[in-house]
Amino acid sequence: MTRAESILSLARRKGVMIATAESCTGGMVAAALTDVAGSSDIFDCGFVTYSNAAKVSMLGVSDRTLEAHGAVSEPVAREMADGALERSRAALAVSVTGIAGPGGSEFKPEGRVCFGLAVRGRPTTVETVEFGALGRGAVRGASVDHALDLLIRSLSD
Structure with missing residues (x-):
């Protein structure tokens, strides 16, 4: 069973709908979930907010948050x-x-990815993972895998 299939199965059992908010992955997390037939009963929507204006x-x-911390921040x-x-x-x-x-910078290097997990009725959690300069495709793929793992862990609680 794939990660996405596990997520859908767990979400179905719990009666939980899922949404995604993506920037650097450009909708790849939503695509992974919706690649599975029957995902429409638990996947509500995905927001691809690549620009700061779209995030707002x-x-x-x-x-203010964007100005103070930048788009790549917890x-x-x-x-x-x-x-x-x-x-x-x-x-x-x-998210x-x-x-x-x-690319990247001294302060925000290539491969730095910040994740958020919001569950209705609970405090939102965030974390940063430093994947390193693996190359664009590998960082995006690792980010999708990590986001799916966060969903699995949340649904397994």
């Missing part, structure tokens, strides 16, 4: 996950924002 208008991320990942939860029928939302590469 679609998810309600604060301009505070923005938190607001993205919270915004996806607020703007959907989902009870569980995962991804990072620097897939090439």
